[in-house]
Amino acid sequence: MTQLALVIDLNVCVGCQACVTSCKEWNTSGAAGPLVDQNPYGKDPTGTFFNRVQTFEVGEFPNTETVHFPKSCLHCEDPPCVPVCPTGASYKRKEDGIVLVDYDKCIGCKYCSWACPYGMREFDEAQKVMKKCTLCVDRLYDPQMTAEERRPACVRACPTSARLYGDIHDPESEVSHAIREAGGYQLMPEWGASPANHYLPRRKTKLRLRADEIERADNPLKVDGLLPKPGKSEPSLDDVTSW
Amino acid sequence: MHPAFSVIFLTTLIGVGQGLFLALFTAQSYALFDLLPRQDSHAFYAHGSGIALLFLIGGLIASFFHLGRPERAWRSATQWRTSWLSREVIVLPAFMGMVFLYGLVHLFDIKPVLATLPGGIAIDLTVVIGTLAWLLAFMLYGCTAMIYACLRFLREWHSSLTVINYILLGGASGFTLATLFAAIAAPELVRFFAGWAVIITLLGLVSRVASLIRNARLKPKSTLQSAIGIKHPKIVQTTQGFMGGSFNTREFFHGKSAAFLRSIKWIFLLLAFVVPVLLLATGLSGSAPVELLILAFVVQYLGLLAERWFFFAQANHPQNLYYQAIG
Numbered sequence: 001m002t003q004l005a006l007v008i009d010l011n012v013c014v015g016c017q018a019c020v021t022s023c024k025e026w027n028t029s030g031a032a033g034p035l036v037d038q039n040p041y042g043k044d045p046t047g048t049f050f051n052r053v054q055t056f057e058v059g060e061f062p063n064t065e066t067v068h069f070p071k072s073c074l075h076c077e078d079p080p081c082v083p084v085c086p087t088g089a090s091y092k093r094k095e096d097g098i099v100l101v102d103y104d105k106c107i108g109c110k111y112c113s114w115a116c117p118y119g120m121r122e123f124d125e126a127q128k129v130m131k132k133c134t135l136c137v138d139r140l141y142d143p144q145m146t147a148e149e150r151r152p153a154c155v156r157a158c159p160t161s162a163r164l165y166g167d168i169h170d171p172e173s174e175v176s177h178a179i180r181e182a183g184g185y186q187l188m189p190e191w192g193a194s195p196a197n198h199y200l201p202r203r204k205t206k207l208r209l210r211a212d213e214i215e216r217a218d219n220p221l222k223v224d225g226l227l228p229k230p231g232k233s234e235p236s237l238d239d240v241t242s243w
Numbered sequence: 244m245h246p247a248f249s250v251i252f253l254t255t256l257i258g259v260g261q262g263l264f265l266a267l268f269t270a271q272s273y274a275l276f277d278l279l280p281r282q283d284s285h286a287f288y289a290h291g292s293g294i295a296l297l298f299l300i301g302g303l304i305a306s307f308f309h310l311g312r313p314e315r316a317w318r319s320a321t322q323w324r325t326s327w328l329s330r331e332v333i334v335l336p337a338f339m340g341m342v343f344l345y346g347l348v349h350l351f352d353i354k355p356v357l358a359t360l361p362g363g364i365a366i367d368l369t370v371v372i373g374t375l376a377w378l379l380a381f382m383l384y385g386c387t388a389m390i391y392a393c394l395r396f397l398r399e400w401h402s403s404l405t406v407i408n409y410i411l412l413g414g415a416s417g418f419t420l421a422t423l424f425a426a427i428a429a430p431e432l433v434r435f436f437a438g439w440a441v442i443i444t445l446l447g448l449v450s451r452v453a454s455l456i457r458n459a460r461l462k463p464k465s466t467l468q469s470a471i472g473i474k475h476p477k478i479v480q481t482t483q484g485f486m487g488g489s490f491n492t493r494e495f496f497h498g499k500s501a502a503f504l505r506s507i508k509w510i511f512l513l514l515a516f517v518v519p520v521l522l523l524a525t526g527l528s529g530s531a532p533v534e535l536l537i538l539a540f541v542v543q544y545l546g547l548l549a550e551r552w553f554f555f556a557q558a559n560h561p562q563n564l565y566y567q568a569i570g
Binding site for chain 1: 244309310311312313315316318319320321322325326327328329332390393394395396397464465467469470471472473475477478479480481482483484485486487488489490491494495560561562563565566570
């Protein structure tokens with residue numbers, strides 16, 4: 001069974017918000033109608049977004065680190081938002097595991113948003129229905145697009161390739177390799193929703209060198225003791241000779 | 244959570260309606276075994292059912308204000324296999340219909356005897372319909388409460404105390420209203436209803452205080468560490484990603500101070516439990532002035548509005564971890 005998902009590399013994300021704007025651009029222009037923006041230029045702008053990039057500071061000064069954290073629907077394998085829906089508007093697709101809302105069936109009771117521990121669903125104040133990340137389902141299977149284009153807008157927009165996209169149930173996919181080899185993890189595993197999207201942790205490349213690895217203990221020059229240095233005025237062949 | 248007044252009115256109004264019906268049918272059951280004087284079908288049961296129905300209709304109307312697309316509300320009856328909300332949507336009209344029938348058969352005195360118990364007690368149509376409605380009333384309390392109690396990460400709600408509270412608090416307000424109704428329609432039942440109203444209100448106080456104690460001792464399971472998956476004891480959000488508000492910042496925060504929340508807690512403990520019990524105690528003498536009983540019901544209902552507001556406001560959704568800083 002296929003489970004399409006994103007794998008987001010927190011080690012690479014630079015917090016540029018390109019995924020946020022490209023997501024908004026694609027999904028507000030799509031077939032499902034606009035994602036409302038209220039007071040876009042006013043005092044208290046608000047609107048519906050599927051994707052956000054948040055920033056956290058980890059540690060205490062001076063040992064702090066800035067972590068940019070992209071946040072969108074995790075397309076849980078056991079989505080708690082789906083069974084609570086009274087109309088069946090919320091559903092998880094069997095064929096690819098994407099969690100979707102049927103905007104024509106939704107009554108806007110907001111119960112699913114209460115049932116999502118991650119707060120990934122947003123109510124659209126204009127259309128009065130619940131909305132959420134669709135994983136750009138309207139791109140993924142579009143035969144008029146090239147294979148390269150048949151990926152979520154956020155993945156295509158990411159300038160640092162922090163967002164990987166693929167089938168996490170295929171053990172040989174790029175995302176499965178990333179999860180396996182780079183320590184991919186799920187958010188809030190305590191609720192057992194088994195989110196399909198994974199995050200790759202911050203990684204630091206550290207040189208682990210001992211002093212004796214920098215200067216060899218068994219250096220033959222050391223064993224015999226230092227050779228007498230020639231005087232400055234004497235001729236020399238750099239390091240090789242010392243007569 | 245942000246307390247929505249539509250849901251506050253829905254849950255409190257249908258709670259009163261269910262409680263009032265339960266009170267009426269309790270009186271009929273007692274009278275069936277000659278433990279209480281029999282009441283006039285028309286003046287007592289039919290009118291009483293009518294009042295219960297008015298509260299239920301009020302709750303139903305309030306519920307529509309919660310929906311973004313009320314014209315599609317009929318769709319919400321389809322997912323009863325998985326959704327408690329869907330089950331409530333089915334049980335509420337079923338219960339209303341049964342209360343309507345109960346009132347109707349009393350109003351027109353349609354009382355064919357369907358069975359006779361060994362002691363010669365006749366089971367007529369009103370008893371059968373009443374029993375069905377009685378079952379539906381408890382099912383409705385269960386459905387309403389389970390909508391909240393089934394959400395496992397809203398831990399203030401995820402408890403059997405939620406179900407018990409909905410039954411007891413709805414029942415208490417219904418029996419208080421029944422006391423008031425009896426003072427007008429059947430004065431000899433005032434003591435009976437006042438007694439039960441006091442008992443149920445006190446039981447409700449015990450279970451509500453128990454849930455307050457339980458909630459005060461809860462330790463959050465989700466932390467910022469599990470929310471973003473970084474194992475460092477000190478993590479601070481510097482920005483939630485936007486400067487204006489969003490659905491996430493409106494729907495899941497009550498927007499009031501901790502002091503306001505605390506004062507609402509004491510207000511509802513006083514108004515929903517203490518004051519009504521004192522006022523109902525006057526009814527126990529059997530000769531309470533109607534004005535006091537009106538006051539008892541109104542005060543208790545206002546107290547339950549505050550209780551329901553607090554119930555929603557107190558629930559801390561784990562998604563709030565992601566929305567802590569604007570920057």
